[in-house]
Amino acid sequence: MKIIDAHLHFVQEPYFNEIAKQAGHLNTEEHLRSEYKRLGFAGGIVMGNRSLDLENHQYPEMLKYCVGLDKVYLKNNNIESSLSLIEAHLQRAECCGIKLYPGYNPVYVYDKMYAPVYRLARRYNKPVAVHMGETASPDARLCYSHPLTLDNAAAENPDVRFVMCHFGNPWLADAAAVISKNKNVAVDLSGLLEGRVNIDQLFIDQSGYLDMVKAWLGYINAWDRVMFGTDWPLVNLEEYVEFIKRLVPKKYWDNVFWKNAENIYMGKC
Numbered sequence: 001m002k003i004i005d006a007h008l009h010f011v012q013e014p015y016f017n018e019i020a021k022q023a024g025h026l027n028t029e030e031h032l033r034s035e036y037k038r039l040g041f042a043g044g045i046v047m048g049n050r051s052l053d054l055e056n057h058q059y060p061e062m063l064k065y066c067v068g069l070d071k072v073y074l075k076n077n078n079i080e081s082s083l084s085l086i087e088a089h090l091q092r093a094e095c096c097g098i099k100l101y102p103g104y105n106p107v108y109v110y111d112k113m114y115a116p117v118y119r120l121a122r123r124y125n126k127p128v129a130v131h132m133g134e135t136a137s138p139d140a141r142l143c144y145s146h147p148l149t150l151d152n153a154a155a156e157n158p159d160v161r162f163v164m165c166h167f168g169n170p171w172l173a174d175a176a177a178v179i180s181k182n183k184n185v186a187v188d189l190s191g192l193l194e195g196r197v198n199i200d201q202l203f204i205d206q207s208g209y210l211d212m213v214k215a216w217l218g219y220i221n222a223w224d225r226v227m228f229g230t231d232w233p234l235v236n237l238e239e240y241v242e243f244i245k246r247l248v249p250k251k252y253w254d255n256v257f258w259k260n261a262e263n264i265y266m267g268k269c
């Protein structure tokens, strides 16, 4: 089966190198390429970090990217210059969307500072992926990454396609309500684990939680909007494929593992 990884990070720096090691990987292009080949990954969508500079976002040909508005966007006092850089990214064929980082940024996604960003997304018909749910760093603020906050932005911008990253984990019921109500909100299942795991043992130890993930996915019942993603280099790719296969009914694997990412991201490049 073909696979597209709808959510990864591709930053060569010590923090990412270390989490790659803990997941049994090396944070290099060569290793990623060989793992993709071995596991049948046709490509992936990089969630951009660190910089809006165009030259900092050159990726191997199997990867497309979303331009990431992390702290760099907020710290830049000149939002106008940031917006023109974001637009320059969106004009690139290999840029297939925008990524927002509420929680890491103490700003709600419905704040007026994002209105011009949504206008750009609309103009270029490219999706806006949004970090939702728990954060990797303790100095982040969870109120901004609660999935319910995405409802406001999605309702105000019905013609913008949003992607709720990480299924808003662990606020699964709230996430399900937002996805169920707003047809312009898709979801990725990335980053639900980290490091190495024994999948059989995990489904014994965490059976209550994993039953909830399955139950809320079933409740949403929108298998044309659910995407496989890993959050590489956070997790072991092979284990994560197996993990998601156990959460998603087999008849929807083609949709979840590649077709939806092709429609939502790749088709916009």
Ligand SMILES: [Zn+2]
Pocket: 007, 008, 009, 047, 191, 231
């Ligand atoms: Zn991520």
